[in-house]
Amino acid sequence: MRTLANKIAAAAGTTQSLSVDVRNISSLDPSDASAVRQALEAELTQRHFRLMSPGSAQPSGTAAQVHVTFSEGVEGLVWVAEILTGNGSEDDRQVAIVAVAKPANDIARDAKDSLILDKKLIWEQPDAFLDFALLPPSAGINSTLLILEPGRLVFYRSLDSQSVAQSGAQWQLWQSATIAHPSPRPRDESGQIDLAAQRVISSDVVCAGDFQQPQTMKCAPSNRLPGVRKAEIPGHEESEMADLATKCSEGNVVLGTGNGDWTQPDSIQGFELANPQAQPVASGEPIGMDGPIISISASPNVSDARAVVHNLKSGPYEGYIVTATCNH
Numbered sequence: 001m002r003t004l005a006n007k008i009a010a011a012a013g014t015t016q017s018l019s020v021d022v023r024n025i026s027s028l029d030p031s032d033a034s035a036v037r038q039a040l041e042a043e044l045t046q047r048h049f050r051l052m053s054p055g056s057a058q059p060s061g062t063a064a065q066v067h068v069t070f071s072e073g074v075e076g077l078v079w080v081a082e083i084l085t086g087n088g089s090e091d092d093r094q095v096a097i098v099a100v101a102k103p104a105n106d107i108a109r110d111a112k113d114s115l116i117l118d119k120k121l122i123w124e125q126p127d128a129f130l131d132f133a134l135l136p137p138s139a140g141i142n143s144t145l146l147i148l149e150p151g152r153l154v155f156y157r158s159l160d161s162q163s164v165a166q167s168g169a170q171w172q173l174w175q176s177a178t179i180a181h182p183s184p185r186p187r188d189e190s191g192q193i194d195l196a197a198q199r200v201i202s203s204d205v206v207c208a209g210d211f212q213q214p215q216t217m218k219c220a221p222s223n224r225l226p227g228v229r230k231a232e233i234p235g236h237e238e239s240e241m242a243d244l245a246t247k248c249s250e251g252n253v254v255l256g257t258g259n260g261d262w263t264q265p266d267s268i269q270g271f272e273l274a275n276p277q278a279q280p281v282a283s284g285e286p287i288g289m290d291g292p293i294i295s296i297s298a299s300p301n302v303s304d305a306r307a308v309v310h311n312l313k314s315g316p317y318e319g320y321i322v323t324a325t326c327n328h
Contacts, residue, residue, distance in 0.1 A: 018051055019053065079098045115248065128317050132193070133306065190202075190203055196299060206219065246325075249274075251273050253272060255322060268307065289320075292312075294317070
């Protein structure tokens, strides 16, 4: 659905308002076609388009008409969108086509057979950060929160023993460790905290030590970049994804981001894989974010993911724990 929305957005250009009408000539039943339409409208709304009722808008510089047809061919469903902009002439007409290989009965999955995503805000700050991680309490010490910033690793301690996954957990600055980069410093800096290996990978530097003893952290230059896995999902070619330890019906669960750039809100979609070689299938509704997702990652054998988001509405950078629940 994001692929079709992206193509419509590209064709609309600077157009601010869209009038969308949908015609179903495929084998989709009315309820499935309605669900697909609602998903398309949600994607367009996330891209800041104002949706108008069909027929209420005439093509102009600030409004466009979008005629969507759900049809199908021999190999699967075919969604066709005709976008009319400008004065509505032939030169202002563009057509977007998206092929959907999966069967019609998989398009709108029943709610009882879908993933339910949830997000909890753990941390926010005005300055950018690349990743974060939570260390559970140990030996009488309350939980520790690690924040990986472009030039340092910052350690916070919780002021109480409540679950750090609960909203309202209070943190106090404990220590920080400088990450010295070779000169010149990379412009597109990225980074990841590896809890299992007790190390931090930040573009051209690797720092290792005991996270419970920040003074032991030692950094050294490295050519190894963070292992960000690109989603191999049609329509999500530019996405990032995180593999969870969660299993649904013996299948693997993967979280994938959208394809937007860093100037627009993003979302996270859950996918299920029947086996490692299977095609990922979108499951459940995506969960929206108020800005672009800077990074998403999950530690091995962990059932939740860490997402860093730049909130475009209020400004700060935020760290969320995202969980996926099987509602089968």
